[in-house]
Amino acid sequence: MQAATVIEFPVMDRKRFTDLIRGHHLGLVAYATALVKSEAAARDLVQDSCVAAWQSLGKFDVSRDFGTWMRGIVRNKWREHCRKYKREVALDEETLSRLEQPFEDSPDDSDLFARLAECRSKLPEPMAVVVRVIYDEGRTSDEAAEILETKAPALRKRLERAREVLRLCLSRNN
């Protein structure tokens, strides 16, 4: 007779919570940056969301994905932020759903960034060069345009297309 398989989930204590945050914080900051358009505000949003998550830890179903749950909290905190500062424009549900796609089924940041590296390796050479010069070398678009002997608006357009290709690649990987 075959014994029933019992899946044991680790107890969610402070240490486990901190470890999970450590494993997800970079993706969460990126996600929050897309919502609030500012890295500083995004970091504050992530910090507030972590506190809110800790307070409502009892509601977390350990069998669910922690990253998805945290992004839900970040979204709720961002909506509060939108209500508080009415200047901010709320994104529609379709856009929010598109923002969620690159993260889906990624257990943590390391998996997400490994997939991103894989997608980057598949980029066509002209796009890969622009991404490398702008992000890895930290150049401005004007400097990059000069190095690559192209016009800045054309380079920015190419970079935008590269980001779109990468986003679609991450979403397809799911």
Place this chain on the structure above:
Amino acid sequence: MKAEDQLMDALLKEHARKREADEALLAGIEAALDGEEVQKTPKWKRVMPLSIAALLAMTAGGVLMRQKDFAPALAVNDELESRPMRPEARSPRVPRSLHRVVMKWLLLCRLWKREW
């Protein structure tokens, strides 16, 4: 920049930083969580001792401040009470000491009300 584009921009920036943990942010989160743990003591437990202490201090202060003001009135009251009462005016069921306490309490209440 569109939100999706902003997301990829942020992810690429993090990727370029070799995905190092953002220790400053993590330390901030730890500190915020520590603060929450301290605050997790039920509010009534934090407020109750302070409330009782404040109430006792206010009562003691009030009694000390009012004793001087009430002295003449209490003296008059004592003087009135010390006079022999007519038998029919005294309730046979209420002991004189209790009657005196109640009278003093009513007088204090009346004086207090007039004062405020």
